[in-house]
Amino acid sequence: MxxxxxxxxxxxxxxxxxxxxxxxxxxxxxxxxxxxxxxxxxxxxxxxxxxxxxxxxxxxxxxxxxxxxxxxxxxxxxxxxxxxxxxxxxxxxxxxxxxxxxxxxxxxxxxxxxxxRPSKFSKMTYRRYIETVYNYILKGSKSELAIVSDELSRSTDKIILYATSLPLKFRDRRDIKDIPMIERAANEILGLISDKRFCQAVIESSQTFVLYLFLDIESKNKYNVNIRIFSKNITTEALRYNDSFLYHESSHYESGIIGKIKPLSSAIFGKFDLVENIGTAFDIDYELEQTWSDKELKAYVGAFSLFVEDYFGKKNYSHSYVFSRTIDRIVQHSSQLYTLNGLDNIWQSDSARKLKVITKFFETAIQKLNARDTQFNYNLRIRGDDLGFSSCIYDSLSNAMFDVIHNASYISKPLYSMWSIHHNSVFNSFFLSPKETGEASKIIQHKLRRLIYNEIIRLNTSPNFKGARILGFCLSTLGLKPSEKRTSRNTYALHKAVLSWVRRNYNSLQKINSNVSDACLFDSISYDKSNNRLVKVYEANGITQVNKYIYLDLD
Incomplete structure (x- = not known):
């Protein structure tokens, strides 16, 4: 003790x-x-x-x-x-x-x-966030990345708040020492989440992360943050994954209230200013596009239609690079129609089904323009030298529709397949649809008719196969005999003008270049040289017992 x-x-x-x-x-x-x-x-x-x-x-x-x-x-x-x-x-x-x-x-x-109380991205945690996110993305486990994206959903508002909204040229420069560390960390996180594996994990398991991120970008007007690559990759993965929001938010009839309000699709694609400033939402890899069926194209067009709806709802017209690039991409999917030439059962092919998606898009887009109280400013007729300064949304649509007509004109036989594509799909959608009755329809149809006729009369000075196919398309759909009763008033004047040109110039074209003149004549129409006329044959069927012939006499 x-x-x-x-x-x-x-x-x-x-x-x-x-x-x-x-x-x-x-x-x-x-x-x-x-x-x-x-x-x-x-x-x-x-x-x-x-x-x-x-x-x-x-x-x-x-x-x-x-x-x-x-x-x-x-x-x-x-x-x-x-x-x-x-x-x-x-x-x-x-x-x-x-x-x-x-x-x-x-x-x-x-x-x-x-x-x-899990932490969020902040001035106290940004170093740990950037290090942790970097390690998980570097590891690349899909299941872990899905959880990381779900956790980042709580911090999207802070990440966007601190991310620098600067011009692209400045963001690409290396001398950014004056930017606070937390802002640099926010920029780096936006760069890290652009990783393809991360985007794939988000689409498959944590799609709400995309919703929160784009809603925060829109609410804070931070359109120039480092989100361009992420936007492109997230759209790509959403199209690649058949169970993504792009396929579920298709329509009210198929998906109920989610299909009606389209929360994710509207947040990503439904705001013109957001999509136009980011600029890459619809820039899908070209090689991937080549593997698409009509299902993927329909989802892509559905997303683009949300952007178009907001774009067409603007009070004043402003040129859109996103619209121009994307509509060219959509039209490009009709470029494979030539593979159907000479085939039966064409509607079993992806090319024909894609054409339906494309023509439906134009019908819907023009219908939205028709619904406007006042149309955008436009020039009804543009001279060649003024095209770059005076073109507008109506010119963009009419030019794209003309390209579809040109691609469809590669089908010249057999008669049923040709008629089904030329008349029933393309011509009906562009000129005869009941929806095509508004002011915008009249403007676009006028411009489209002018494009068609200008291409045909170019054969006078420069015989070419493009003009020949366009002329063949008109002859196959309109016929050799104009009739105000049987022909739509939208195309009656074009019909008369085309037949008048053929009557005056076909023989000259035949002499100058017979290959081009022959390319103007599709299945069921032939050149009767001895009688100096064109002949269209309506073959006998279950209704008529004999062949019927229509002639067009040439000068």
Whole structure:
């Protein structure tokens, strides 16, 4: 028994029978539970702990180390009755409670940041966020990336808030030392999430991340943040994955209320200013587009239609590079129609089904223009030298429709396939649809008729196969005999003008270049040289028992 005192301090033996509330055995029991909890924690909670405002893992290690050593030493001291300093500052029970409190507080800190109040991207956490996101994306596990994207959904508002909205040229420069570190971190995170694997994981498992991100961009008007590559890749992956929002948000009839309001599609594609400033939402890789069926094209056109609807709803017209590029991409999918030439059962092919999607898009787009109270400013007829300065949305649509007609004109036989494509799909959609009765329809049809006729009369000075196919398209759909009763008033004048040109110039074209003149005549129309006329044959069928012939006498 020690009971020694001097002028400075007193030492007394620690009573082995003093109360025990926390010792090494309790420490080991608690540690076992903590290790079990940390071991079974999935990626979500590990991500939350790694991105906490304080280094929880390091703090926990040192706390566990010191609490374990001190609790072990406390049990050893008490069991052997070793001397301790006498005083009222801290008792044996208070010391144990202090160790237990620190130990318990450490565990509660994990619970707080992992379950109750996970951290967000902020000035205190941005370094941990950029490091953690970088490591997960570098690892590339799809299941983990899906959880990371879901966790980032809580921080999209802060990421967009701090991301620098600067011109692209400045963002591409390396001398950005003046930008605060948190803003640079936000920019880097937007660059990291552009990774294709991350975008794929988002589309397959965490599509709400895209919703929150684009809603925050729109609400903060931060259109020039580093989101261009992400926008392109997220659209690509959404089209590649057949269970994505692009296929589920198709229509009210198919998907209910989600198909009607289209929350994701509207957030990404439904705002003109957002899509136009980002500029890459519809820039799909060309090689991937070549593998599309009509299903993918329909989803792509559906997304683009949301952009078009908002674009056409603007009060004043402004040129859109996104619209021009994308409509060219859509029309390009009709370029494979030539493969149907000479084939039966054409509607079993992707090319013919894609054509239906394309013509439906033009019908819908023009219908939206017809619904405007006042049309955009336009020039009804544009001279060649003024095309770059005077073209407008009506010219863009009419030029694209003309390209579709040209691609369809590669089908010249057999008669049923040709008629089905030329008349029933293209001609009906562009000129005869009941929806095509508004002011915008009249403007576009006027421009389209002018494009067709200008291409035909170019044969006078420059015989070419493009003009020949356009002329053949007109002859196959309109016929050789104009009739105001049987021909739509939208095409009656064009019909008369085309036949008048053929009557005056076909013989001259035949003499100059017979190959081009022959290319003007599709199945069922032939050149009767001996009688100087064109002949169209309506073959006998179940209704008529004999062939019917229509003639066009040539000058």
């Amino acid at each position: 020690i009971n020694a005192c001097n002028e400075v301090l007193c030492l007394v033996n620690l009573d082995p029978n003093s109360p025990k509330i926390f010792g090494f055995s309790e420490f080991l029991a608690g540690l076992a539970l903590m290790v079990l909890a940390w071991t079974i924690a999935d990626t979500r909670y590990r991500f939350r702990v790694k991105t906490a405002p304080v280094p929880l893992e390091k703090i926990t290690f040192w706390v566990v180390l010191f609490v374990g050593i001190l609790s072990l030493m406390t049990d050893l001291w008490r069991a052997n009755g070793f001397p301790v300093i006498k005083g009222n500052l801290i008792s044996s029970v208070t010391w144990q409670a202090l160790l237990a409190g620190v130990y318990f507080l450490t565990f509660i800190s994990w619970v707080w940041f992992a379950f109750i």
